[in-house]
Amino acid sequence: MDRHEVSLFSKARPLLMATAAGIILTALSGCDAVDGLGFGQKSPSTEATSTSTKLVERDVEAPDVFSVTDQGLWDGRPSLGGVWVAHPDVSDPERVIIRNEANGKFVIGALFRRERDLPGPNLQMSSDAAAALGVLAGAPAPLNVTALRREEVGTPAEDSAPDTTVEAPASVTETPLAPVEAIATAALETTAVEAPAPAPAPAPAKASSLSKPYVQIGIFSVEANANRSANQMRSAGMLPTVKRSEINGKAFWRVVVGPASSKTELTALMKSIKAEGFSDAYAVSN
Incomplete structure (x- = not known):
């Protein structure tokens, strides 16, 4: 190589090095975007959180349907039907919350109609109601009785997708990819697992045309x-x-x-x- 050729190579060397560096940077940036994931960045698909809600039923007080505060009495006799009270102003049976205002105890029970001409306080209670409210036989207690109604309310779903961050590795090591033919052969040699038989569907509930069946x-x-x-x-x-x-x-x-x-x-x-x-x-x- 003569002096003229050496001079030309010296001048072209910086340009060749810059071009090679650009090619390497372009290749690395392409690797960062594999499968839509950038190292050290959040995947857009994992930033979305669940906003679905589920409906649950609960009992709420409905004083507009029925509410009364009056003296209640248990006559001391055992009774069937669990927790209940009876009042003269009732037309249809109701589910109610019964509170003993003397001691703060409360219980859920049924409300029935009581004949108005019967002697004693307007509210008559069962033996189970008296036991739950701490009322002694023959001793009137101040009771508040309020109707309950069932309503549906929405609550947030508990399972939301957590944010996932992919951390950049300390170093990148190239791993040669297996040939496509080898992958296909390995997949064919994998033992097949039979899917379990589906569970039988539960028997459907008996149809009824009644609103209260x-x-x-x-x-x-x-x-x-x-x-x-x-x-x-x-x-x-x-x-x-x-x-x-x-x-x-x-x-x-x-x-x-x-x-x-x-x-x-x-x-x-x-x-x-x-x-x-x-x-x-x-x-x-x-």
Whole structure:
């Protein structure tokens, strides 16, 4: 190489180095964008959080339907039907919250109509209600009775997608990719796993044209009492359901029988239940 050629190579060397550096940077930036993920950056798909809601049912007080504050009395006799009170101004049975304003205790129960000409305070209570409210036999207590209504409310879904950050590795090591033919062969050699058979679908509930196809035999503040009443229904050839609910942190259990598919079946069901001693049983929607 003569002096003229050496001079030309010296002048072209910086240009060649700059061009090579640009090619390397372009290649690295392309690697960072593989699969839409940039190292050290959040994936756009993981920044979205779930905003779905689910509907739950709960009991809320409905004083516009019924609310009264009056003296209540338990006459000392044991009674069936769980927790209940009776008042002369009631037209239809209601689910209510009963508060003893003397000691702050409360319980969920049923409200029935009481004959107006009966002696004593306007509110009469069952033995289970008296036990839950701390009321002694023959000793009137100040009670507040307010109707309850079931409503649906929306609550945020608990499962939201967490933010995920992909940290940049300390160094990048190239790993040769396996040939496509080798990957396909390995996939074919993998042992196939048979999918489990789908579980049988539950039997559909019996259709009913009635707005209130169930019969409620009682509301109980003690689960054992609810189960005892349900067992009595089973012994009589009926199919009861014990339903647990909660309001203001206190649980209660309803025992219902049904559903009846027709008015005739509902009447017969009501007659059988009252023959077992639950004279205050009444039709409900669920």
